[in-house]
Amino acid sequence: MDAITAEGLVKIYKSRKSEVRALDGLDLTVEEGTVLGLLGPNGAGKTTTVRILATLLRPDAGRATVAGFDVVRQAQELRSVIGLSGQSAAVDENLTGRENLVMFGRLYQLPRGEPRRRADELLEQFGLGDAADRLVKTYSGGMRRRLDLGSALIGRPRLLFLDEPTTGLDPRSRLGMWEVIRDLVREGTTLLLTTQYLEEADELANTIAVVDAGKIIARGTADQLKSQVGGERIEVVVHDRADLARAAETLSRAGDGASTTEEHMRRITVPAVGGAQRLMQVLRDLDDEGIRIDDIGLRRPTLDDVFLAITGHAAQANDASTADDTPARTRAGSEEERAA
Amino acid sequence: MTAIDATVSRDSARGGSPAGGVRQALSDGLVVMTRNLKRVPRIPELAIFAILQSIMFVLLFAFVFGGAIPLPGGGSYREYLMPGIFAQTIGFAAATTAIGMTDDINKGIIDRFRSLPMARSAVLTGRTFADVVYNGGILIVLMLTGLVVGWTVNTGIVELLAGVGLLLLFAFAMSWIGVWIGLSVPTVEVAQQIGFTVLFPITFLSNVFVPTQTLPELLRPIAEWNPISVLTASLRELWGNPNPFAGQGLPAEQPILLTLIWVAIILAVFAPLGVRRYRSMSR
Numbered sequence: 215m216d217a218i219t220a221e222g223l224v225k226i227y228k229s230r231k232s233e234v235r236a237l238d239g240l241d242l243t244v245e246e247g248t249v250l251g252l253l254g255p256n257g258a259g260k261t262t263t264v265r266i267l268a269t270l271l272r273p274d275a276g277r278a279t280v281a282g283f284d285v286v287r288q289a290q291e292l293r294s295v296i297g298l299s300g301q302s303a304a305v306d307e308n309l310t311g312r313e314n315l316v317m318f319g320r321l322y323q324l325p326r327g328e329p330r331r332r333a334d335e336l337l338e339q340f341g342l343g344d345a346a347d348r349l350v351k352t353y354s355g356g357m358r359r360r361l362d363l364g365s366a367l368i369g370r371p372r373l374l375f376l377d378e379p380t381t382g383l384d385p386r387s388r389l390g391m392w393e394v395i396r397d398l399v400r401e402g403t404t405l406l407l408t409t410q411y412l413e414e415a416d417e418l419a420n421t422i423a424v425v426d427a428g429k430i431i432a433r434g435t436a437d438q439l440k441s442q443v444g445g446e447r448i449e450v451v452v453h454d455r456a457d458l459a460r461a462a463e464t465l466s467r468a469g470d471g472a473s474t475t476e477e478h479m480r481r482i483t484v485p486a487v488g489g490a491q492r493l494m495q496v497l498r499d500l501d502d503e504g505i506r507i508d509d510i511g512l513r514r515p516t517l518d519d520v521f522l523a524i525t526g527h528a529a530q531a532n533d534a535s536t537a538d539d540t541p542a543r544t545r546a547g548s549e550e551e552r553a554a
Numbered sequence: 555m556t557a558i559d560a561t562v563s564r565d566s567a568r569g570g571s572p573a574g575g576v577r578q579a580l581s582d583g584l585v586v587m588t589r590n591l592k593r594v595p596r597i598p599e600l601a602i603f604a605i606l607q608s609i610m611f612v613l614l615f616a617f618v619f620g621g622a623i624p625l626p627g628g629g630s631y632r633e634y635l636m637p638g639i640f641a642q643t644i645g646f647a648a649a650t651t652a653i654g655m656t657d658d659i660n661k662g663i664i665d666r667f668r669s670l671p672m673a674r675s676a677v678l679t680g681r682t683f684a685d686v687v688y689n690g691g692i693l694i695v696l697m698l699t700g701l702v703v704g705w706t707v708n709t710g711i712v713e714l715l716a717g718v719g720l721l722l723l724f725a726f727a728m729s730w731i732g733v734w735i736g737l738s739v740p741t742v743e744v745a746q747q748i749g750f751t752v753l754f755p756i757t758f759l760s761n762v763f764v765p766t767q768t769l770p771e772l773l774r775p776i777a778e779w780n781p782i783s784v785l786t787a788s789l790r791e792l793w794g795n796p797n798p799f800a801g802q803g804l805p806a807e808q809p810i811l812l813t814l815i816w817v818a819i820i821l822a823v824f825a826p827l828g829v830r831r832y833r834s835m836s837r
Contacts (some may be wrong), residue, residue, distance in 0.1 A: 268669050269669065269836070272836045272837060293670055304662030306663055313589075320582075321585055323578070323672070380778045441796075497555060
């Protein structure tokens, strides 16, 4: 059964000066018990999609159901089976971690006594036990995100929306967050995750849907998407321009396709499936040929590459990025988003 | 039978039946109100500055300007001043609410609330009722200050409580103006500015600091019918403080009735406006 279905979602943000089509006929399905990664640059429509599915926004056209409930007509029923975390919702920084969870548990209509019990459980699970009775404004970024995720899980939702769960986190907190999310996935939670990072979608999602300008432009597993870009590549910068032709020939032999040469950069690139092993082979070959190199490396496809391959334009935040946020959003989330 | 039972229990759990709906609205409103009140001592600057601002007015008028303001019919200026200060402070409830509301929206708390299966009304009622309690607390501090500078209640406990009740009722109505403003402006700074630019003229063009007899003919009716003025006049009348209200009009004869009418008008206009604004957040 499909946990989420969306057909032809359209959302237009109107202001006095302009009209931004944040969603332009977006179609989406997520199967029960799977993880869908919604991948795209700022302003692509990721947050708008999540906000519509979580009943925070009404679509201007199209329809969507979550767990069988219509997002417009059955909004209240829908809210009792979902959890929302990330950019689109927040915790109260002038309450303690425990107070936040207990409050959200009560508002989730959990039976008497359950909010407190469940809060203890989640604080323990997310390593916030020692900080439970401290005000959230004293928390680090990573702790805050974990509490935010805990808030979304307070009512044991069947379906979880994570809106850019790691944007703005330092690498270590990001890894910690991934670990927590992976645990949830193992427990069988259906999850819709938005992210700007292919790597993150790759780590966490079964299926990735690439969003651009309010539409899904590609859908598949991480491997399928990467293969559209051509997978990993080996890049070599030779020391002498005179060696370029010889090096290109060597690389073409070792790689999985024709090499491309950028003369002015003295750089040669070749697709290579199988990564590191191949890199070693190339190094040996170049050494045998006596070619001096300045630099060599393995390049994995990035979101930019996927975008370039699918859309023909780079994955840059388009003008709709401000509209993708809710009006006048001033909290940390949007600053982090800009930084990223 | 089982199917019906299941439907009933599901409905009541989600507030589907009218009784369950009311109960849920009350309990959710209480949760939100508790949350708002818990925040007060954690951001003490807000309450402290609200009190200091009012005390500054007390000191300024009781000790600096007061001596130069004669009361028609005589009486103590400080006794005259304090009910006005209470009314003015309570009038600022609108700004308090607006600032709290805007802050919650910008921090994403309101969005979290909107994603939960809670009573839709609870966010607004929790806010306005919390602000009534908060303003009640500030009122107690100001009344103690008043006693120190020479204000007193010359009637009885019943009149004292009636006056306090009137003030809190007015605070509740003003809070709903604040809800509407808070949901309409983009930032806390703007909420603050609107609060001050609208509220200061209203409180000055009134009987709070000077008897309305001293005002130009043209401004006098405005000052007399002003909601802050009728509230102030009600308090002075209830507590036996000097109340040299000019003219023989309704504001002089029925200030309490007029205060209640103002409360009703403000609620009738701004509660629906606020609720509509809140609903349109999903647009």
